[in-house]
Amino acid sequence: MSIWLLPENLADILPAEARRIEELRRKLLDLYRSYGYELVAPPLVEYLDSLLSGTGSDLGLRTCKLIDQLSGRTLGVRADITPQISRIDAHLLNREGVTRLCYCGAVLHARPADVLSDRELLQIGAEVYGHPGVEADIEIIRMAFESVKQAGVTQARLDLNHPGVLQALFEADPALQGQEEELALLLGTKDAPGIESLCASLPDLRDDTLAALRALPFLYGGPDVLARAQQVLPSLPRIQAALADLQTLIRVLPGYDISIDLADKGSGYGYHSGVVFSIYAEGWHDALVRGGRYDGIGKVFGRERAATGFSLDLRKLSTGLPPPPLTRAIKAPWADDPALGHALQALRQEGHVVIQFGADESVRTDEFHIDRELVLGEQGWQVRELAH
Template sequence: MMSTWLLPESLADVLPAEARRIEELRRELLDLYRAYGFELVAPPLVEYLDSLLSDKGSDLALRTCKLVDQLSGRTLGLRADITPQIARIDAHLLNREGVTRLCYCGSVLHARPAGLLSDRELLQIGAELFGHAGVEADIEIIQLALESVQRAGVVGARLDLNHLGIVRALIDSDLALADVADEVIELLSTKDVPGMRQLGGRLPDLRPETLQALTVLPSLYGGVEVLAEASRVLPALPRIQQAMADLQTLIQAMPEYEFSIDLADAGSGYGYHSGVMFSIYAQGWHDALVKGGRYDGIGRSFGRERPATGFSLDLRKLSSGLPPARLAKAIRAPWGTDPALTEALRGLRGSGEIVVQSLPGETHDLDEFTVDRELVFVDGAWRVRAIN
């Protein structure tokens, strides 16, 4: 018989000191987003499935746990990503004109872990900016994402950039690629140049210049110098030129950060993102800490198509790569109902001190606190003294 304390695979409890740090990170980051003018929203954990999967590819559908609503008989989804819910709120509930800035934090559940070292339950926090199509909004979002990891204590963050407008322009400019777009994206993401040439051989109507661009795209990765090379070798399509200009503007706006470019890395974002894509990496984490980018039109299925850009991160993963959480200092106090003792406890706690009152016969065994002082009755008054 299976032990009742075992959890399902890729799910884990978070114990006291770590849970406290995650909660402190949540508060600090939400306060940071508020300082930028982002308003907090809290969508439900479960929604009708068609709402959760709006404008998204099959990847999200595979990650979403499904169940039947006993009230309506319709299929519900346990959210695997909060971003579509934020788009629904912007498009249908708020329905504002102009720019709307929204932030959120909540649990999401994946039916399957995203990777070998990934958890299925994430505490997703993020910020979304709706209503502005310019690169200025992308710059604000990326700056906020970078400040988020810096506030958490991450050192040496590196920013990876791409622009889906380049790949989309190439695919949309050649009708021969209309039915094989997903295959093209997969070949680009794995940098499979021989496979791309084989694909070209199966498409007699594919223009040679399009195939040439698709085979050179996997080599366009590295530092910011990649943009100059891309401008030289890629077709001079207006959308490609605009994408290059946006990336250049973005990089120039943040000269203090280290950037890397990979113009073939569309990944699973092709059906989702529409412009600038970015990921933030740092030593100590096996994959991206933050993912984000532009996804114009995500509100289409909710009746209102708007420009949108944003990012999200998992607070549990962020915390797991930081140095061990520091224990909070606490005061030990005896049990008692003496009014003077009660008043002393109230005063200490009101000033922000942690005071653990010992119950009769209790021995302290604490993971989150280190008890370095005690409350004692000395010379007719309750006083705090250090524990030697």
């Protein structure tokens, strides 16, 4: 095997793409700061029991494990940053009232989410702690949309769901105990035959539960889905509350292209407790942004708090955008002339890109369009246009 080959689903990021990702990172962190979000930076590796506290098995399967040579305990390389931000809010900051935090960092998946996904992501996101009302959800969704808009994404679509619908069915029907993960997978893939087969193996299943499970794969589409859901789903208090939450968001977010999918379980990481959302756009095979409410995740760290937030992968976001424009640059010679050094410094302080080359060196770059050169004339070092 060649020593320069990378493991599967890992890739180098080359100059122009890396520059665009970095510029997106700066732009989005500045956006979140304008909303009052404070930047935090948790470590890449933590003790496994802390990293996976309060999450579902899917996150555990995506987390790479290793043994700490100092303590002998099992460490995890984070596959998601949200649980770490919850730990910081609950255990380190421990503030009263609302706390707004944002972050950006690398995460590693032990296995890719699908055949088209990378295992290393550059995850950026924002979280609100301490406010249980819909106002926090609205702020988070608007920031998520503004994030993709800042990147140049147009005609994005907001997809809404609420895990409370499925959780209410599990709570109301004992026959579903132990079937949560398999059912969530079948519903997420709209596998109606698989749902029928599973239900047939559960002879004690209630009739209204069976009807609901048969209906859920088809409860997707526009906002009118909520009216259909009211008719076909059991009138359980938690289902009614979930549908009311979704209806409220639709009402207070006019002008957004909104779809509903009541069979979609969201991130699959098992910590969402309220409205979840995804943002889709043409040019990407999967959701660009995922987020939602996850009240109580900080309980394992000693402080149960209302929480909602979102995250996205900057590397994935960048791959679907048009090629970045080249930056204009000035060509300059290598020389030991002090006057040249002063000229170079002045140009760079003015914001110009100046690249020095030897007389016989070829000019090859991925990021820059060299359209001017710095030459020595009668009045000193001056910039002139290059002939095309």
